[in-house]
Amino acid sequence: MTPKRLISFLLAAIMVLALWPSAVLADDLVPYLDENGAEQSVSRSVLTVIGEGQVPPALSGGWYLLTGTVTVDRTLPVTGQAHLILEDGSMLDVRGENNKAGVQVTSGAGLTLYAQSEGEDMGRLSALGGVDGAGIGGGKSQAAGNITINGGSIRAEGKGTFTFGGGAGIGGGRVGNGGQTVINGGQVTAIGGLYGAGIGGGDTGSGGIIIINGGQVTAVGGGEAHNGGGAGIGGGWLRPGGNITINGGDVDAEGGEYAAGIGGGTEADGGVIAIHGGTITARGKDGLYKEAGAGIGGGGEGGGGSLLITGGQVRAQGGGEAPGAGPGAEGEAGTVRIEPAEGLRIQLRASNTSGSPDFEQTVTYPAAYSYSGGYSFFEL
Known part of the structure; x- marks a missing residue:
């Protein structure tokens, strides 16, 4: 081989070797959607795979990847700060033990869920609490930790008994507060056990901190006619709603008996x-x-608390003689403040039926309007 041909061969080999690590790394990255819906990736080498016959005793922290269809007939505890990617087409079905949550995330622990897409193929998680437990969150007498949902099809259901009540769909177990729940995306259905909130406190647990930035969220409080129930989003039986912020998304919330759709549990x-x-x-x-x-x-009989609305489309219907926005039927009036964000105009309609409004008010930035409640139908 002549020197000239040898040099050409060596240069070509160097170019191939330079490209080789990038190709290997590209093949070794697992994609996921972050809190803003943007695609990110993580190296497969740092992932623990959860698959059929491959379920760790606990999610102790770090990154996990769900593959295939997996059924877990026990509580799956989260003991550290865990990040779980739901691979497209995957399904995790967890059924918790008595006195424990389905996926147990208690104070000090954190779970963040990610999907790989937003379509019908996105990964799914179904979590059913054991008696007294939340679907995702705390067990009996336990507050929830930090729960963040960035994507996926998520169904969480608390469980209780007529004698003792139960946990939230997402949040505290029986006699447990809601912790911090953040929903940025995905399709989320949360159903409270008896007297528990859909999202928030379990039976006799307050709502904690709840932030909804996006996604499709359906939350239903659990209850029964003799004693009452938990809010769709907020407090469990006899407990206040906590601190609730909705910045976006499509949210449908229904309270259990005598409870608010969003806000306080019974009384x-x-x-x-x-x-x-x-x-x-x-x-x-x-x-x-x-x-x-x-x-x-x-x-x-609970008071209205404080409601601030700066934007969005809001439709609220009180049960019985309770207002759409404000206190319960026999509670002390709170404050409903309509304060449009810059450049916005808000049209408020309220009535004692869902028909023609008895009251109308247009509020245009920078004006604000305070309203004490009293109409059963509220829309803006």
């Missing part, structure tokens, strides 16, 4: 609620024996 105050965007439908619930809950605000 409890609404807490601090702020709506800055999204499409929100909230329904309080009536029953046979006690006072009804507001659409947004207090449950039963």
